[in-house]
Amino acid sequence: MHEWSVADAVIRTVVNWASENHVTQVKKVKVGIPSFSFLDVEILKEAFDTMKGDSPLDKAELEVVFKDPIFKCRNCGLTFSLKDVSDQLESLKGEFGEEYPLHLMPALAPSFLKCPRCGSHDIVAETQDITIDGIEVEESGTAQTVG
Numbered sequence: 001m002h003e004w005s006v007a008d009a010v011i012r013t014v015v016n017w018a019s020e021n022h023v024t025q026v027k028k029v030k031v032g033i034p035s036f037s038f039l040d041v042e043i044l045k046e047a048f049d050t051m052k053g054d055s056p057l058d059k060a061e062l063e064v065v066f067k068d069p070i071f072k073c074r075n076c077g078l079t080f081s082l083k084d085v086s087d088q089l090e091s092l093k094g095e096f097g098e099e100y101p102l103h104l105m106p107a108l109a110p111s112f113l114k115c116p117r118c119g120s121h122d123i124v125a126e127t128q129d130i131t132i133d134g135i136e137v138e139e140s141g142t143a144q145t146v147g
């Protein structure tokens, strides 16, 4: 059911934004979702389409972009993403397969990853919010994207 409250929050935010900016027709809403949030995109889109109803969003399409988690080393302060530790991930996948534990639980990062700069295991997963990364509107025949 989490998908429905996310869709509701996105719709409310965009409807408020549209009324403040005198936008009458939104074409597309792009949302960034942390890849570890376990949201089902199909359910989210269904919820969005069901709830957007009679609003400037009634013809809007929802586009979902997954954001990779960000980690921070508490020893040296380095911030890094999964891309920066791809070699470590490869060996994890070799050991555990595609459903490697970190894939499911970012909080387990300190057990499985070390800082690519100093090698410390004292790392934390930074919390990421769901963000609205772009809104495409129809304004006198031209589409424009605002972020």
Ligand SMILES: [Zn+2]
Binding pocket: 073, 074, 075, 076, 077, 078, 115, 116, 117, 118, 119, 120
């Ligand atoms: Zn470090």
